Amino acid sequence: xxxxxxxxxxxxxxxxxxxxxxxxxxxxxxxxxxxxxxxxxxxxxxxxxxxxxxxxxxxxxxxxxxxxxxxxxxxxxxxxxxxxxxxxxxxxxxxxxxxxxxxxxxxxxxxxxxxxxxxxxxxxxxxxxxxxxxxxxxxxxxxxxxxxxxxxxxxxxxxxxxxxxxxxxxxxxxxxxxxxxxxxxxxxxxxxxxxxxxx
Amino acid sequence: xxxxxxxxxxxxxxxxxxxxxxxxxxxxxxxxxxxxxxxxxxxxxxxxxxxxxxxxxxxxxxxxxxxxxxxxxxxxxxxxxxxxxxxxxxxxxxxxxxxxxxxxxxxxxxxxxxxxxxxxxxxxxxxxxxxxxxxxxxxxxxxxxxxxxxxxxxxxxxxxxxxxxxxxxxxxxxxxxxxxxxxxxxxxxxxxx
Amino acid sequence: xxxxxxxxxxxxxxxxxxxxxxxxxxxxxxxxxxxxxxxxxxxxxxxxxxxxxxxxxxxxxxxxxxxxxxxxxxxxxxxxxxxxxxxxxxxxxxxxxxxxxxxxxxxxxxxxxxxxxxxxxxxxxxxxxxxxxxxxxxxxxxxxxxxxxxxxxxxxxxxxxxxxxxxxxxxxxxxxxxxxxxxx
Numbered sequence: 001x002x003x004x005x006x007x008x009x010x011x012x013x014x015x016x017x018x019x020x021x022x023x024x025x026x027x028x029x030x031x032x033x034x035x036x037x038x039x040x041x042x043x044x045x046x047x048x049x050x051x052x053x054x055x056x057x058x059x060x061x062x063x064x065x066x067x068x069x070x071x072x073x074x075x076x077x078x079x080x081x082x083x084x085x086x087x088x089x090x091x092x093x094x095x096x097x098x099x100x101x102x103x104x105x106x107x108x109x110x111x112x113x114x115x116x117x118x119x120x121x122x123x124x125x126x127x128x129x130x131x132x133x134x135x136x137x138x139x140x141x142x143x144x145x146x147x148x149x150x151x152x153x154x155x156x157x158x159x160x161x162x163x164x165x166x167x168x169x170x171x172x173x174x175x176x177x178x179x180x181x182x183x184x185x186x187x188x189x190x191x192x193x194x195x196x197x198x199x
Numbered sequence: 200x201x202x203x204x205x206x207x208x209x210x211x212x213x214x215x216x217x218x219x220x221x222x223x224x225x226x227x228x229x230x231x232x233x234x235x236x237x238x239x240x241x242x243x244x245x246x247x248x249x250x251x252x253x254x255x256x257x258x259x260x261x262x263x264x265x266x267x268x269x270x271x272x273x274x275x276x277x278x279x280x281x282x283x284x285x286x287x288x289x290x291x292x293x294x295x296x297x298x299x300x301x302x303x304x305x306x307x308x309x310x311x312x313x314x315x316x317x318x319x320x321x322x323x324x325x326x327x328x329x330x331x332x333x334x335x336x337x338x339x340x341x342x343x344x345x346x347x348x349x350x351x352x353x354x355x356x357x358x359x360x361x362x363x364x365x366x367x368x369x370x371x372x373x374x375x376x377x378x379x380x381x382x383x384x385x386x387x388x389x390x391x392x
Numbered sequence: 393x394x395x396x397x398x399x400x401x402x403x404x405x406x407x408x409x410x411x412x413x414x415x416x417x418x419x420x421x422x423x424x425x426x427x428x429x430x431x432x433x434x435x436x437x438x439x440x441x442x443x444x445x446x447x448x449x450x451x452x453x454x455x456x457x458x459x460x461x462x463x464x465x466x467x468x469x470x471x472x473x474x475x476x477x478x479x480x481x482x483x484x485x486x487x488x489x490x491x492x493x494x495x496x497x498x499x500x501x502x503x504x505x506x507x508x509x510x511x512x513x514x515x516x517x518x519x520x521x522x523x524x525x526x527x528x529x530x531x532x533x534x535x536x537x538x539x540x541x542x543x544x545x546x547x548x549x550x551x552x553x554x555x556x557x558x559x560x561x562x563x564x565x566x567x568x569x570x571x572x573x574x575x576x
Contacts, residue, residue: 002283014484021228025307029224070283070421073301074275074413081271110427120301128480144261174387175255178220182380190372196509197553231510258534261405264397269409276413287427290435294505352511367511 003143006127010147012195016114017155019196020186023114028181029157030105032167037160041153043102045146047087047109048118051080052145055119056138076119081110118148159185205327215308216379217386222308225299226340227375236344238292239299240337245281246303246312247336248329250274250315255325258318270313271304272367280306308336335386346378440466440474443491443500447471456568463568465496472499473572475565481557483507488558490565496573498529501562513554522548522555526562536563 015023023044030040055076063069075173088106091099109115122141126134136144171180215221222243229239244339253273261269282300283291303309312332317325318358346355353361368374436521440447451466451474465475472493478485484507491499501523516522525546531534536559537543540552545553 021224021372021375022302024223024227025221030221070279071414073279073282073304073418074272074417075302077271078268081268085228111305111310112306113302116305117224117298117302120298124483125476128478128485174384174391179380179383179387182376182383186373186376186380189376190368193368193373199270249516258411262397262401265402265406269405272406272409272413276417279417280420283424283428290428290431305488323465364511369510370510 002140006140006143007147007150008198010144011151011154013198015151015155015192016118016148017152018185018192020117022117023112023152026108026112026114027152027159027185028178029108031156031163031181034157034160034164036105037156038153039134040105040108041149041156042104043109044112044114044152046102047080047106048115048152048180049145050087050147051083051115052119052122053138053142054083054121055079055186056141059123072120072123073116076116077110080115080119084110087124114149114152118145121148131147133138159188160189202324202327205324206334207331207350209331210338211390213332213335214339214386215332215336216343217383219308219311221311222306225306226343227372228380229296230340230344230375231370232345232348232352232354233341235295236340236342237337239296240298240333240340242279242281242285242300243306244329244333246274246335247309247312247333248326251312251325251329252311252322253277254313254317255320255322257313264280266318267314272312274309274313277305279329282328296367297353308332309378313330318349325384327355343375343378343382346382347374350374350378399543414498420564433564436466438490439502439504440468440491442502443474443489444468444471444493445499456572457566458564461564463564465568465572470494473569474540475568476504477561477563477565477568479557479561481506481508482551482553483509486554486557486561488561488565490562492547492565494567497571498526498531498562498566501526501558508554513548513551515548515551516558519548522558529562531563531566536560536566551566 010016014020017024017027021037026040026044030036056081058067058075059072063072063075068075084106088099091102091106122144127136127144128139163181166184172178175183200330209215213219213288216223225239225243250270250273254270256267257269257273277299281303282293285300312328316328320328345355347369348356349365351365351367351371351374353359353363353365369378398557399505440451447468451468454465454467456463456465463475463477465473467473472491475490475492476487477490478487480486486506486508487504489503490501493499503517506514506517506518535543536545537546537557538547538552538555541556543559544553544557
């Protein structure tokens with residue numbers, strides 16, 4: 001039951017792009033086409049979940065015992081950068097087809113603030129899912145990271161679908177490109193606001 | 200480019216928000232009021248100027264293949280420095296801006312300027328570039344903050360000019376995207392002239 | 393121009409940068425540790441002063457477990473208890489400090505942190521008629537629930553869930569008080 005609440009809350013209620021404003025740059029950057037949006041979503045999903053688990057463990061067994069939590073930001077970003085590199089190398093060796101699909105998005109992910117944002121959120125924020133506020137344990141953190149990145153994928157794929165239609169419509173000159181895209185996301189965010197309060 | 204040009208380009212020609220479209224996350228998330236936007240802009244400017252200075256100094260001796268990790272470490276150091284100082288001396292501001300202070304590390308503006316400008320130019324020019332882009336970013340965030348606060352709360356910098364509430368959607372998430380979208384339209388229209 | 397990218401240079405430059413940066417941060421951390429602690433203490437003290445008027449010196453933090461949930465509270469001898477109570481609000485955790493006098497009356501409440509909707513639920517931090525109704529509340533005589541649920545708490549307009557959570561947080565704090573005083 002609790003996991004269900006985490007999932008619904010992370011995907012719909014506190015959608016990472018539409019409610020938390022994380023990862024907006026790549027969201028705008030690669031949502032032109034449905035196929036690239038799907039690829040990017042897959043890569044983000046993979047990296048966010050992996051990075052959250054790794055940074056969670058590093059924080060718990062290394063930074064906290066040593067009293068070095070003030071180095072969180074710097075440690076996490078280095079871990080994420082190294083992790084992305086590693087995923088790239090491993091993927092190239094193990095699954096060239098998957099690498100073909102996700103490869104070009106991987107370097108972009110290091111500076112996707114969604115990854116660092118989720119990693120920091122998980123170890124610093126208290127969460128309430130129908131019970132008392134508490135820090136997430138490893139299992140909850142993993143589910144939260146996975147659900148959050150699925151929410152990212154959902155928003156991205158929905159938006160890419162709308163944007164493909166948008167590119168064929170007659171938009172006033174000054175609205176062309178990003179302005180109309182932002183206004184569209186605004187309307188999507190309004191729709192997602194309807195989910196608030198259900199968890 | 201003249202020294203003055205370096206400082207003023209961030210306002211219009213290379214405006215980080217409307218022209219370069221970088222650093223969207225803090226732009227959207229922290230502009231719920233004019234004051235929040237201003238504070239976020241200043242925090243980013245602090246990191247931008249210092250990292251630009253240091254990176255322009257060390258760029259000549261950093262091997263090409265590791266320059267990105269080195270820059271990231273430098274930027275992350277200044278962000279952590281800023282976090283510690285804010286926690287100590289402005290804890291309220293630190294709490295309001297929350298997650299978006301550590302996230303300055305991955306703000307594409309900072310790494311972008313390091314890579315595109317500071318690594319190739321002199322210390323003085325890089326510092327001026329940091330100031331210019333920083334001022335442009337701060338002003339833009341403040342303007343977005345003012346618009347959202349006026350529409351959403353009926354106040355400016357906390358000074359209320361209507362009784363009761365404004366249009367709440369504008370201080371919530373959707374308003375951020377809508378205001379940014381329409382301000383971009385306005386900017387495009389005016390820039391075309 | 394940039395140094396050659398051989399292994400020695402790369403390892404050397406990364407090591408040097410990391411060492412210099414960590415030394416710098418370690419130094420700044422040592423300098424700011426004391427002000428950060430003071431700032432946190434001042435914040436707690438300010439909250440306690442609001443919920444327990446008349447308290448003078450920093451009381452020590454204590455912990456107690458009620459119904460499987462751990463609560464943090466401050467005991468001010470002769471005045472009462474300041475209990476920190478966190479519940480699930482509309483947008484996320486809603487954390488209150490509740491001041492309860494020696495004889496079990498609620499003295500005042502203050503929101504420590506929240507993620508309620510701006511302009512609606514977030515009014516629980518500013519709406520005086522809502523906050524002030526808890527001052528002097530006798531939990532033995534009046535039920536700590538919003539009127540919709542059969543209690544006597546006047547909810548904030550259009551923010552029933554936030555008001556309900558607020559009332560729940562206060563009643564949880566009362567439960568902590570009862571547990572602390574049951575053996576006296």
